[in-house]
Amino acid sequence: MTVRLRIALTILATGVLSALGVILTVALAFQRFEHESTYERANVFLGRVVAMYDDVLDLHDRNPAEFTAFLKSLLLFEADTQLYLLAADGRVLASTGRAQLAPDFKVALAPVREAAQAATGPRQMPYVMGDDPEHMNAGAVVAARALQRPLIRAAEPVAGYLYLVAQQPSRPGGRLALFRSQLAGPALAAVAAVIVLASALAAWIVAGVTRPLRVLSDEVAAASRDGFGPATGIAPAIHPPAAGGDEFAQLRGGFRDLLARLRAQWDTLRQLDHFRREGVSNLSHDLRTPLTATVACLETLERRWSADAGLADDRRLIEVALRNSRNAAQLVRSLGDLALLDEPEFKLHPTLLDVGEVLDDIALRFAERAAKQGVALHCEAGAPALAAVDIELFERAVANLVDNALKFTPAGGRITLAAAQQGGQVQVTVTDSGAGIAATDLEHLFARLYQGRERTAPATGEGGKGLGLAIVRRIAELHQGRLKVTSRVGDGTRVLLALPAAA
Numbered sequence: 230m231t232v233r234l235r236i237a238l239t240i241l242a243t244g245v246l247s248a249l250g251v252i253l254t255v256a257l258a259f260q261r262f263e264h265e266s267t268y269e270r271a272n273v274f275l276g277r278v279v280a281m282y283d284d285v286l287d288l289h290d291r292n293p294a295e296f297t298a299f300l301k302s303l304l305l306f307e308a309d310t311q312l313y314l315l316a317a318d319g320r321v322l323a324s325t326g327r328a329q330l331a332p333d334f335k336v337a338l339a340p341v342r343e344a345a346q347a348a349t350g351p352r353q354m355p356y357v358m359g360d361d362p363e364h365m366n367a368g369a370v371v372a373a374r375a376l377q378r379p380l381i382r383a384a385e386p387v388a389g390y391l392y393l394v395a396q397q398p399s400r401p402g403g404r405l406a407l408f409r410s411q412l413a414g415p416a417l418a419a420v421a422a423v424i425v426l427a428s429a430l431a432a433w434i435v436a437g438v439t440r441p442l443r444v445l446s447d448e449v450a451a452a453s454r455d456g457f458g459p460a461t462g463i464a465p466a467i468h469p470p471a472a473g474g475d476e477f478a479q480l481r482g483g484f485r486d487l488l489a490r491l492r493a494q495w496d497t498l499r500q501l502d503h504f505r506r507e508g509v510s511n512l513s514h515d516l517r518t519p520l521t522a523t524v525a526c527l528e529t530l531e532r533r534w535s536a537d538a539g540l541a542d543d544r545r546l547i548e549v550a551l552r553n554s555r556n557a558a559q560l561v562r563s564l565g566d567l568a569l570l571d572e573p574e575f576k577l578h579p580t581l582l583d584v585g586e587v588l589d590d591i592a593l594r595f596a597e598r599a600a601k602q603g604v605a606l607h608c609e610a611g612a613p614a615l616a617a618v619d620i621e622l623f624e625r626a627v628a629n630l631v632d633n634a635l636k637f638t639p640a641g642g643r644i645t646l647a648a649a650q651q652g653g654q655v656q657v658t659v660t661d662s663g664a665g666i667a668a669t670d671l672e673h674l675f676a677r678l679y680q681g682r683e684r685t686a687p688a689t690g691e692g693g694k695g696l697g698l699a700i701v702r703r704i705a706e707l708h709q710g711r712l713k714v715t716s717r718v719g720d721g722t723r724v725l726l727a728l729p730a731a732a
Protein backbone atom coordinates (compact mmCIF):
# COMPACT_ATOMS: atom_id res chain seq x y z
CA MET A 230 0.00 0.00 0.00
CA THR A 231 1.46 3.37 -0.94
CA VAL A 232 2.09 6.09 1.66
CA ARG A 233 -0.36 8.28 -0.24
CA LEU A 234 -3.16 5.76 0.05
CA ARG A 235 -2.33 5.11 3.70
CA ILE A 236 -2.51 8.83 4.59
CA ALA A 237 -5.74 9.26 2.61
CA LEU A 238 -7.31 6.23 4.33
CA THR A 239 -6.19 7.49 7.74
CA ILE A 240 -7.83 10.87 7.11
CA LEU A 241 -10.97 9.17 5.82
CA ALA A 242 -11.14 6.79 8.81
CA THR A 243 -10.64 9.70 11.23
CA GLY A 244 -13.40 11.64 9.48
CA VAL A 245 -15.82 8.70 9.52
CA LEU A 246 -15.11 7.98 13.21
CA SER A 247 -15.60 11.65 14.12
CA ALA A 248 -18.85 11.73 12.16
CA LEU A 249 -20.08 8.57 13.94
CA GLY A 250 -19.10 10.13 17.27
CA VAL A 251 -21.10 13.23 16.42
CA ILE A 252 -24.13 11.13 15.39
CA LEU A 253 -23.95 9.10 18.61
CA THR A 254 -23.70 12.23 20.76
CA VAL A 255 -26.62 13.80 18.91
CA ALA A 256 -28.65 10.60 19.34
CA LEU A 257 -28.00 10.51 23.08
CA ALA A 258 -28.80 14.20 23.43
CA PHE A 259 -31.98 13.67 21.44
CA GLN A 260 -33.04 10.81 23.67
CA ARG A 261 -32.40 12.85 26.80
CA PHE A 262 -34.29 15.81 25.39
CA GLU A 263 -37.20 13.53 24.52
CA HIS A 264 -37.30 12.03 28.04
CA GLU A 265 -37.12 15.46 29.64
CA SER A 266 -39.93 16.92 27.58
CA THR A 267 -42.10 13.79 28.16
CA TYR A 268 -41.47 14.00 31.91
CA GLU A 269 -42.27 17.69 31.93
CA ARG A 270 -45.57 17.13 30.13
CA ALA A 271 -46.50 14.20 32.38
CA ASN A 272 -45.78 16.24 35.52
CA VAL A 273 -47.89 19.16 34.33
CA PHE A 274 -50.73 16.77 33.49
CA LEU A 275 -50.63 15.05 36.89
CA GLY A 276 -50.47 18.42 38.63
CA ARG A 277 -53.65 19.46 36.81
CA VAL A 278 -55.45 16.23 37.74
CA VAL A 279 -54.51 16.46 41.42
CA ALA A 280 -55.56 20.11 41.52
CA MET A 281 -58.96 19.29 40.05
CA TYR A 282 -59.63 16.09 42.06
CA ASP A 283 -58.27 16.09 45.59
CA ASP A 284 -60.38 13.02 46.55
CA VAL A 285 -59.15 10.50 44.03
CA LEU A 286 -58.76 7.75 46.63
CA ASP A 287 -62.27 8.32 47.90
CA LEU A 288 -63.60 8.18 44.34
CA HIS A 289 -61.98 4.79 43.98
CA ASP A 290 -63.20 3.54 47.31
CA ARG A 291 -66.75 4.61 46.55
CA ASN A 292 -67.02 2.90 43.20
CA PRO A 293 -63.97 0.93 42.01
CA ALA A 294 -65.81 -0.29 38.88
CA GLU A 295 -66.51 3.22 37.59
CA PHE A 296 -63.15 4.54 38.68
CA THR A 297 -61.32 2.94 35.77
CA ALA A 298 -63.66 4.69 33.31
CA PHE A 299 -62.97 7.92 35.19
CA LEU A 300 -59.21 7.43 34.81
CA LYS A 301 -59.60 6.70 31.10
CA SER A 302 -61.63 9.85 30.62
CA LEU A 303 -58.75 11.84 32.08
CA LEU A 304 -56.42 10.42 29.46
CA LEU A 305 -58.65 11.22 26.54
CA PHE A 306 -56.16 13.65 25.00
CA GLU A 307 -52.93 12.04 26.27
CA ALA A 308 -51.68 9.52 23.71
CA ASP A 309 -49.16 6.83 24.65
CA THR A 310 -49.77 7.32 28.33
CA GLN A 311 -51.26 5.09 31.03
CA LEU A 312 -52.53 6.21 34.39
CA TYR A 313 -52.53 4.04 37.52
CA LEU A 314 -53.82 4.39 41.02
CA LEU A 315 -51.35 2.78 43.41
CA ALA A 316 -51.69 1.83 47.04
CA ALA A 317 -49.01 3.15 49.40
CA ASP A 318 -47.02 -0.10 48.99
CA GLY A 319 -47.01 0.12 45.16
CA ARG A 320 -49.96 -2.27 44.54
CA VAL A 321 -51.96 -1.33 41.43
CA LEU A 322 -55.54 -0.50 42.50
CA ALA A 323 -56.81 0.78 39.17
CA SER A 324 -55.32 1.09 35.69
CA THR A 325 -56.13 2.47 32.26
CA GLY A 326 -53.90 -0.15 30.58
CA ARG A 327 -55.15 -3.04 28.53
CA ALA A 328 -53.06 -5.67 30.30
CA GLN A 329 -54.83 -7.75 32.90
CA LEU A 330 -52.72 -7.34 36.02
CA ALA A 331 -52.74 -9.77 38.94
CA PRO A 332 -54.79 -8.51 41.92
CA ASP A 333 -51.69 -7.89 44.07
CA PHE A 334 -49.42 -6.65 41.24
CA LYS A 335 -46.89 -4.12 42.50
CA VAL A 336 -44.59 -1.66 40.74
CA ALA A 337 -41.17 -0.75 42.11
CA LEU A 338 -41.84 1.84 44.78
CA ALA A 339 -38.50 3.68 44.78
CA PRO A 340 -38.97 5.47 41.41
CA VAL A 341 -42.60 6.25 42.36
CA ARG A 342 -41.48 7.96 45.55
CA GLU A 343 -38.64 9.67 43.77
CA ALA A 344 -41.00 11.03 41.11
CA ALA A 345 -43.55 12.14 43.74
CA GLN A 346 -40.88 13.96 45.76
CA ALA A 347 -39.34 15.55 42.67
CA ALA A 348 -42.75 16.91 41.64
CA THR A 349 -43.51 18.60 44.93
CA GLY A 350 -40.16 18.93 46.72
CA PRO A 351 -37.31 21.36 46.09
CA ARG A 352 -35.20 18.80 44.21
CA GLN A 353 -35.60 19.11 40.43
CA MET A 354 -34.97 15.93 38.45
CA PRO A 355 -34.44 15.98 34.67
CA TYR A 356 -36.66 12.86 34.47
CA VAL A 357 -37.42 9.62 36.35
CA MET A 358 -37.45 6.12 34.87
CA GLY A 359 -39.75 3.57 36.46
CA ASP A 360 -41.76 0.38 35.90
CA ASP A 361 -44.28 0.19 33.11
CA PRO A 362 -46.79 -2.49 34.20
CA GLU A 363 -47.68 -3.09 30.54
CA HIS A 364 -44.08 -3.78 29.48
CA MET A 365 -42.16 -4.85 32.56
CA ASN A 366 -38.99 -5.62 30.59
CA ALA A 367 -38.52 -1.99 29.49
CA GLY A 368 -38.28 1.06 31.69
CA ALA A 369 -40.38 4.13 30.94
CA VAL A 370 -40.47 7.82 31.88
CA VAL A 371 -42.83 8.08 34.87
CA ALA A 372 -44.41 10.82 36.95
CA ALA A 373 -46.23 10.43 40.26
CA ARG A 374 -48.18 12.34 42.86
CA ALA A 375 -48.61 11.26 46.46
CA LEU A 376 -52.30 11.05 47.53
CA GLN A 377 -53.64 11.59 51.04
CA ARG A 378 -56.95 10.89 52.72
CA PRO A 379 -58.68 13.75 54.43
CA LEU A 380 -58.28 11.99 57.78
CA ILE A 381 -54.69 10.99 58.06
CA ARG A 382 -52.75 9.45 60.81
CA ALA A 383 -49.43 11.15 61.42
CA ALA A 384 -47.51 7.90 60.79
CA GLU A 385 -49.16 7.42 57.36
CA PRO A 386 -48.84 10.67 55.46
CA VAL A 387 -49.14 8.92 52.05
CA ALA A 388 -52.19 6.74 51.35
CA GLY A 389 -51.48 6.07 47.68
CA TYR A 390 -50.10 7.41 44.42
CA LEU A 391 -51.35 8.61 41.11
CA TYR A 392 -48.80 7.07 38.74
CA LEU A 393 -48.40 8.07 35.11
CA VAL A 394 -46.34 6.03 32.66
CA ALA A 395 -45.28 7.68 29.38
CA GLN A 396 -44.91 4.81 26.95
CA GLN A 397 -42.79 4.62 23.81
CA PRO A 398 -44.43 6.41 20.89
CA SER A 399 -46.71 3.97 19.10
CA ARG A 400 -45.82 5.12 15.59
CA PRO A 401 -44.67 2.48 13.07
CA GLY A 402 -40.95 1.76 13.56
CA GLY A 403 -40.99 3.23 17.08
CA ARG A 404 -38.38 5.61 18.41
CA LEU A 405 -35.83 4.69 15.79
CA ALA A 406 -38.16 5.88 13.06
CA LEU A 407 -38.88 9.03 15.04
CA PHE A 408 -35.21 9.68 15.53
CA ARG A 409 -34.48 8.97 11.90
CA SER A 410 -37.24 11.15 10.61
CA GLN A 411 -36.71 14.06 12.96
CA LEU A 412 -32.99 14.28 13.32
CA ALA A 413 -30.83 11.45 12.09
CA GLY A 414 -31.98 11.52 8.48
CA PRO A 415 -31.03 15.12 7.79
CA ALA A 416 -27.98 14.86 10.04
CA LEU A 417 -26.79 11.71 8.29
CA ALA A 418 -27.19 13.34 4.89
CA ALA A 419 -25.24 16.37 6.09
CA VAL A 420 -22.53 14.18 7.64
CA ALA A 421 -22.27 12.08 4.46
CA ALA A 422 -21.92 15.26 2.41
CA VAL A 423 -19.21 16.52 4.77
CA ILE A 424 -17.37 13.19 4.56
CA VAL A 425 -17.45 13.22 0.76
CA LEU A 426 -16.23 16.82 0.63
CA ALA A 427 -13.58 16.22 3.31
CA SER A 428 -12.37 13.07 1.50
CA ALA A 429 -12.06 14.92 -1.79
CA LEU A 430 -10.19 17.73 -0.05
CA ALA A 431 -7.96 15.23 1.79
CA ALA A 432 -7.18 13.39 -1.45
CA TRP A 433 -6.24 16.67 -3.11
CA ILE A 434 -4.02 17.76 -0.20
CA VAL A 435 -2.39 14.32 0.12
CA ALA A 436 -1.68 14.24 -3.61
CA GLY A 437 -0.04 17.68 -3.38
CA VAL A 438 1.95 16.96 -0.23
CA THR A 439 3.24 13.57 -1.34
CA ARG A 440 4.04 14.47 -4.95
CA PRO A 441 7.75 15.08 -4.15
CA LEU A 442 7.78 11.74 -2.31
CA ARG A 443 6.50 9.96 -5.40
CA VAL A 444 9.07 11.68 -7.59
CA LEU A 445 11.76 10.73 -5.06
CA SER A 446 10.70 7.08 -4.96
CA ASP A 447 10.76 7.02 -8.79
CA GLU A 448 14.27 8.45 -8.73
CA VAL A 449 15.41 5.91 -6.11
CA ALA A 450 13.94 3.10 -8.22
CA ALA A 451 15.73 4.45 -11.32
CA ALA A 452 19.01 4.74 -9.39
CA SER A 453 18.77 1.19 -8.04
CA ARG A 454 17.85 -0.10 -11.51
CA ASP A 455 20.48 1.77 -13.52
CA GLY A 456 23.21 2.10 -10.89
CA PHE A 457 25.33 5.21 -10.69
CA GLY A 458 25.83 5.49 -14.43
CA PRO A 459 24.61 8.55 -16.30
CA ALA A 460 21.55 6.61 -17.56
CA THR A 461 19.44 7.51 -14.50
CA GLY A 462 18.61 10.86 -16.07
CA ILE A 463 18.42 12.52 -12.66
CA ALA A 464 19.78 16.02 -12.77
CA PRO A 465 22.47 16.38 -10.12
CA ALA A 466 21.59 18.97 -7.46
CA ILE A 467 24.90 19.93 -5.98
CA HIS A 468 23.39 22.96 -4.27
CA PRO A 469 21.29 22.57 -1.12
CA PRO A 470 17.53 22.65 -1.74
CA ALA A 471 15.90 26.06 -1.94
CA ALA A 472 14.81 27.51 1.40
CA GLY A 473 11.08 27.16 2.03
CA GLY A 474 10.77 23.70 0.51
CA ASP A 475 8.98 21.19 2.75
CA GLU A 476 10.61 18.11 4.31
CA PHE A 477 9.90 15.96 1.27
CA ALA A 478 11.44 18.52 -1.06
CA GLN A 479 14.51 18.71 1.20
CA LEU A 480 14.72 14.92 1.28
CA ARG A 481 14.58 14.81 -2.49
CA GLY A 482 17.23 17.50 -2.78
CA GLY A 483 19.41 15.61 -0.28
CA PHE A 484 19.01 12.38 -2.20
CA ARG A 485 19.97 14.06 -5.49
CA ASP A 486 22.96 15.59 -3.80
CA LEU A 487 23.98 12.23 -2.38
CA LEU A 488 23.51 10.55 -5.74
CA ALA A 489 25.61 13.19 -7.48
CA ARG A 490 28.41 12.71 -4.95
CA LEU A 491 28.22 8.94 -5.22
CA ARG A 492 28.33 9.21 -8.98
CA ALA A 493 31.38 11.45 -8.83
CA GLN A 494 33.14 9.06 -6.44
CA TRP A 495 32.07 6.10 -8.52
CA ASP A 496 33.59 7.74 -11.63
CA THR A 497 36.83 8.35 -9.75
CA LEU A 498 36.90 4.74 -8.57
CA ARG A 499 36.22 3.49 -12.07
CA GLN A 500 39.05 5.59 -13.43
CA LEU A 501 41.42 4.38 -10.72
CA ASP A 502 40.40 0.78 -11.35
CA HIS A 503 40.93 1.30 -15.05
CA PHE A 504 44.44 2.72 -14.41
CA ARG A 505 45.22 -0.19 -12.09
CA ARG A 506 44.14 -2.79 -14.65
CA GLU A 507 45.95 -0.97 -17.43
CA GLY A 508 49.08 -0.68 -15.30
CA VAL A 509 49.05 -4.36 -14.31
CA SER A 510 48.33 -5.38 -17.88
CA ASN A 511 51.18 -3.25 -19.29
CA LEU A 512 53.57 -4.42 -16.59
CA SER A 513 52.66 -8.03 -17.20
CA HIS A 514 53.14 -7.54 -20.94
CA ASP A 515 56.51 -5.81 -20.46
CA LEU A 516 57.82 -8.38 -17.97
CA ARG A 517 56.64 -11.44 -19.82
CA THR A 518 59.27 -11.27 -22.62
CA PRO A 519 62.39 -10.73 -20.43
CA LEU A 520 61.22 -13.39 -17.98
CA THR A 521 60.63 -15.91 -20.76
CA ALA A 522 64.10 -15.10 -22.14
CA THR A 523 65.65 -15.51 -18.68
CA VAL A 524 63.94 -18.88 -18.18
CA ALA A 525 65.15 -20.00 -21.64
CA CYS A 526 68.77 -18.97 -20.85
CA LEU A 527 68.68 -20.71 -17.47
CA GLU A 528 67.25 -23.89 -19.05
CA THR A 529 70.06 -23.87 -21.64
CA LEU A 530 72.68 -23.46 -18.91
CA GLU A 531 71.10 -26.22 -16.84
CA ARG A 532 71.21 -28.56 -19.84
CA ARG A 533 74.84 -27.70 -20.60
CA TRP A 534 76.02 -28.23 -17.03
CA SER A 535 73.99 -31.35 -16.38
CA ALA A 536 76.72 -33.61 -17.79
CA ASP A 537 79.56 -31.99 -15.81
CA ALA A 538 79.75 -33.54 -12.30
CA GLY A 539 82.21 -30.82 -11.19
CA LEU A 540 79.53 -28.14 -11.61
CA ALA A 541 77.02 -29.73 -9.24
CA ASP A 542 76.98 -26.69 -6.92
CA ASP A 543 76.51 -24.25 -9.81
CA ARG A 544 73.72 -26.47 -11.15
CA ARG A 545 71.87 -26.24 -7.86
CA LEU A 546 72.09 -22.46 -8.07
CA ILE A 547 70.74 -22.57 -11.59
CA GLU A 548 67.84 -24.77 -10.44
CA VAL A 549 66.88 -22.26 -7.75
CA ALA A 550 67.14 -19.38 -10.22
CA LEU A 551 65.08 -21.34 -12.74
CA ARG A 552 62.33 -22.18 -10.22
CA ASN A 553 62.04 -18.58 -9.09
CA SER A 554 62.04 -17.28 -12.64
CA ARG A 555 59.29 -19.74 -13.62
CA ASN A 556 57.22 -18.70 -10.58
CA ALA A 557 57.70 -15.03 -11.42
CA ALA A 558 56.74 -15.69 -15.06
CA GLN A 559 53.61 -17.54 -13.92
CA LEU A 560 52.64 -14.76 -11.49
CA VAL A 561 53.12 -12.11 -14.17
CA ARG A 562 51.00 -14.14 -16.56
CA SER A 563 48.21 -14.74 -13.99
CA LEU A 564 48.08 -11.05 -13.00
CA GLY A 565 47.93 -10.03 -16.65
CA ASP A 566 45.17 -12.56 -17.34
CA LEU A 567 43.08 -11.39 -14.38
CA ALA A 568 43.45 -7.74 -15.39
CA LEU A 569 42.31 -8.65 -18.88
CA LEU A 570 39.34 -10.74 -17.66
CA ASP A 571 38.26 -7.89 -15.33
CA GLU A 572 37.97 -5.39 -18.17
CA PRO A 573 34.27 -4.43 -18.54
CA GLU A 574 34.78 -4.49 -22.31
CA PHE A 575 36.17 -8.03 -22.28
CA LYS A 576 34.25 -10.20 -24.73
CA LEU A 577 34.02 -13.98 -24.84
CA HIS A 578 34.41 -15.88 -28.11
CA PRO A 579 32.07 -18.80 -27.50
CA THR A 580 32.09 -21.98 -29.56
CA LEU A 581 29.58 -24.79 -29.27
CA LEU A 582 31.47 -27.97 -28.35
CA ASP A 583 31.39 -31.22 -26.41
CA VAL A 584 33.07 -30.30 -23.14
CA GLY A 585 34.05 -33.95 -22.57
CA GLU A 586 36.37 -33.85 -25.58
CA VAL A 587 38.20 -30.79 -24.20
CA LEU A 588 38.65 -32.63 -20.89
CA ASP A 589 40.25 -35.54 -22.82
CA ASP A 590 42.75 -33.13 -24.42
CA ILE A 591 43.62 -31.57 -21.07
CA ALA A 592 44.08 -34.99 -19.45
CA LEU A 593 46.49 -35.89 -22.25
CA ARG A 594 48.39 -32.66 -21.72
CA PHE A 595 48.88 -33.40 -18.01
CA ALA A 596 49.45 -37.15 -18.45
CA GLU A 597 53.26 -36.95 -18.43
CA ARG A 598 53.39 -34.78 -15.29
CA ALA A 599 50.88 -37.05 -13.52
CA ALA A 600 52.87 -40.15 -14.47
CA LYS A 601 56.07 -38.51 -13.17
CA GLN A 602 54.31 -37.81 -9.84
CA GLY A 603 52.87 -41.34 -9.68
CA VAL A 604 49.30 -40.04 -9.76
CA ALA A 605 46.59 -41.76 -11.84
CA LEU A 606 44.85 -39.14 -14.01
CA HIS A 607 41.58 -40.29 -15.63
CA CYS A 608 38.95 -38.72 -17.75
CA GLU A 609 35.54 -40.36 -17.30
CA ALA A 610 33.75 -40.99 -20.58
CA GLY A 611 30.08 -40.07 -20.64
CA ALA A 612 27.29 -38.78 -22.85
CA PRO A 613 28.17 -35.65 -24.85
CA ALA A 614 27.83 -32.49 -22.78
CA LEU A 615 27.31 -29.53 -25.12
CA ALA A 616 28.00 -25.97 -24.05
CA ALA A 617 28.93 -22.69 -25.74
CA VAL A 618 32.30 -21.85 -24.21
CA ASP A 619 35.33 -19.73 -25.01
CA ILE A 620 37.67 -22.64 -25.65
CA GLU A 621 40.86 -20.86 -24.62
CA LEU A 622 39.41 -19.63 -21.31
CA PHE A 623 37.69 -22.92 -20.58
CA GLU A 624 40.94 -24.83 -21.11
CA ARG A 625 42.72 -22.35 -18.88
CA ALA A 626 40.14 -22.85 -16.10
CA VAL A 627 40.22 -26.66 -16.18
CA ALA A 628 44.03 -26.63 -16.47
CA ASN A 629 44.20 -24.52 -13.29
CA LEU A 630 41.99 -27.03 -11.48
CA VAL A 631 44.06 -30.01 -12.67
CA ASP A 632 47.24 -28.13 -11.74
CA ASN A 633 45.90 -27.66 -8.20
CA ALA A 634 44.82 -31.30 -7.97
CA LEU A 635 48.27 -32.47 -9.11
CA LYS A 636 49.99 -30.08 -6.70
CA PHE A 637 48.09 -31.40 -3.69
CA THR A 638 47.78 -35.12 -4.54
CA PRO A 639 50.71 -37.27 -3.45
CA ALA A 640 52.07 -40.28 -5.35
CA GLY A 641 49.61 -43.20 -5.44
CA GLY A 642 46.64 -40.80 -5.53
CA ARG A 643 43.99 -40.42 -8.18
CA ILE A 644 42.53 -37.51 -10.16
CA THR A 645 39.30 -37.80 -12.16
CA LEU A 646 37.93 -35.37 -14.74
CA ALA A 647 34.27 -35.69 -15.70
CA ALA A 648 31.61 -33.77 -17.61
CA ALA A 649 27.87 -34.41 -17.43
CA GLN A 650 24.77 -32.60 -18.58
CA GLN A 651 22.18 -32.08 -15.83
CA GLY A 652 19.06 -30.02 -16.33
CA GLY A 653 20.14 -26.84 -18.02
CA GLN A 654 23.74 -27.20 -16.88
CA VAL A 655 26.96 -28.80 -17.98
CA GLN A 656 28.79 -29.87 -14.84
CA VAL A 657 32.54 -30.26 -15.09
CA THR A 658 34.19 -31.86 -12.06
CA VAL A 659 37.83 -32.31 -11.10
CA THR A 660 38.08 -34.74 -8.19
CA ASP A 661 41.28 -35.71 -6.42
CA SER A 662 42.21 -37.98 -3.54
CA GLY A 663 44.73 -35.48 -2.21
CA ALA A 664 45.28 -33.68 1.08
CA GLY A 665 41.92 -31.87 1.07
CA ILE A 666 41.25 -28.32 2.26
CA ALA A 667 40.60 -27.18 5.82
CA ALA A 668 37.04 -25.90 6.44
CA THR A 669 38.43 -22.52 7.56
CA ASP A 670 40.19 -22.10 4.21
CA LEU A 671 37.21 -23.07 2.07
CA GLU A 672 35.35 -19.75 2.26
CA HIS A 673 38.43 -17.71 1.26
CA LEU A 674 39.68 -19.86 -1.61
CA PHE A 675 38.44 -17.53 -4.36
CA ALA A 676 39.96 -14.41 -2.84
CA ARG A 677 42.83 -13.11 -4.92
CA LEU A 678 46.29 -14.06 -3.64
CA TYR A 679 44.74 -16.30 -0.95
CA GLN A 680 46.52 -19.52 -0.28
CA GLY A 681 45.44 -22.18 2.15
CA ARG A 682 47.66 -23.69 4.78
CA GLU A 683 48.69 -26.21 2.10
CA ARG A 684 50.46 -23.73 -0.13
CA THR A 685 53.27 -25.83 -1.60
CA ALA A 686 52.88 -29.08 -3.42
CA PRO A 687 53.84 -31.91 -1.06
CA ALA A 688 55.28 -33.94 -3.94
CA THR A 689 57.32 -31.33 -5.81
CA GLY A 690 57.63 -28.49 -3.31
CA GLU A 691 56.11 -26.25 -6.01
CA GLY A 692 54.50 -23.07 -4.72
CA GLY A 693 51.72 -20.95 -6.15
CA LYS A 694 50.48 -17.40 -6.00
CA GLY A 695 46.88 -17.87 -4.91
CA LEU A 696 45.47 -16.56 -8.20
CA GLY A 697 44.46 -19.79 -9.93
CA LEU A 698 40.97 -20.23 -8.40
CA ALA A 699 40.24 -16.49 -8.70
CA ILE A 700 40.88 -16.78 -12.44
CA VAL A 701 38.68 -19.91 -12.69
CA ARG A 702 35.84 -18.17 -10.89
CA ARG A 703 36.07 -15.10 -13.13
CA ILE A 704 35.96 -17.38 -16.20
CA ALA A 705 32.89 -19.14 -14.73
CA GLU A 706 31.21 -15.75 -14.14
CA LEU A 707 31.94 -14.63 -17.70
CA HIS A 708 30.16 -17.79 -18.89
CA GLN A 709 27.20 -17.14 -16.52
CA GLY A 710 28.29 -20.21 -14.59
CA ARG A 711 29.44 -20.92 -11.04
CA LEU A 712 32.26 -22.60 -9.18
CA LYS A 713 31.92 -24.75 -6.07
CA VAL A 714 34.60 -26.49 -4.00
CA THR A 715 33.78 -29.34 -1.60
CA SER A 716 36.55 -30.86 0.41
CA ARG A 717 37.44 -32.60 3.66
CA VAL A 718 40.95 -32.75 5.02
CA GLY A 719 42.38 -36.20 4.23
CA ASP A 720 39.49 -37.14 1.88
CA GLY A 721 40.48 -35.14 -1.18
CA THR A 722 38.80 -32.30 -3.04
CA ARG A 723 36.03 -31.98 -5.61
CA VAL A 724 35.73 -28.81 -7.67
CA LEU A 725 32.54 -28.28 -9.66
CA LEU A 726 32.47 -25.86 -12.59
CA ALA A 727 28.84 -25.51 -13.72
CA LEU A 728 28.14 -23.78 -17.05
CA PRO A 729 24.87 -23.21 -18.88
CA ALA A 730 24.21 -26.07 -21.30
CA ALA A 731 23.63 -25.30 -24.97
CA ALA A 732 19.89 -25.01 -25.66
Ligand SMILES: Nc1ncnc2c1ncn2[C@@H]1O[C@H](COP(=O)(O)OP(=O)(O)OP(=O)(O)O)[C@@H](O)[C@H]1O
Nearest residue numbers: 633634637665680681683693694695696697698722
Ligand atom coordinates in the same frame (compact mmCIF):
# COMPACT_ATOMS: atom_id res chain seq x y z
N1 LIG B 1 42.82 -29.66 -5.13
C1 LIG B 1 43.26 -29.02 -4.02
N2 LIG B 1 43.66 -29.70 -2.92
C2 LIG B 1 44.07 -29.07 -1.81
N3 LIG B 1 44.15 -27.73 -1.69
C3 LIG B 1 43.78 -26.98 -2.75
C4 LIG B 1 43.32 -27.57 -3.97
N4 LIG B 1 43.01 -26.58 -4.82
C5 LIG B 1 43.27 -25.42 -4.19
N5 LIG B 1 43.74 -25.65 -2.93
C6 LIG B 1 44.11 -24.65 -1.92
O1 LIG B 1 43.59 -23.42 -2.37
C7 LIG B 1 44.61 -22.43 -2.44
C8 LIG B 1 44.32 -21.48 -3.58
O2 LIG B 1 44.41 -22.14 -4.81
P1 LIG B 1 44.77 -21.30 -6.08
O3 LIG B 1 44.74 -22.19 -7.26
O4 LIG B 1 43.93 -20.09 -6.11
O5 LIG B 1 46.22 -20.79 -5.74
P2 LIG B 1 47.59 -21.58 -5.83
O6 LIG B 1 47.37 -22.90 -6.50
O7 LIG B 1 48.19 -21.60 -4.48
O8 LIG B 1 48.43 -20.59 -6.75
P3 LIG B 1 48.31 -20.39 -8.31
O9 LIG B 1 47.15 -21.22 -8.77
O10 LIG B 1 48.11 -18.95 -8.49
O11 LIG B 1 49.60 -20.87 -8.86
C9 LIG B 1 45.86 -23.21 -2.58
O12 LIG B 1 46.95 -22.49 -2.06
C10 LIG B 1 45.59 -24.45 -1.76
O13 LIG B 1 45.87 -24.23 -0.41
Ligand SMILES: [Mg+2]
Nearest residue numbers: 633693697698
Ligand atom coordinates in the same frame (compact mmCIF):
# COMPACT_ATOMS: atom_id res chain seq x y z
MG1 LIG C 1 46.37 -23.05 -8.40
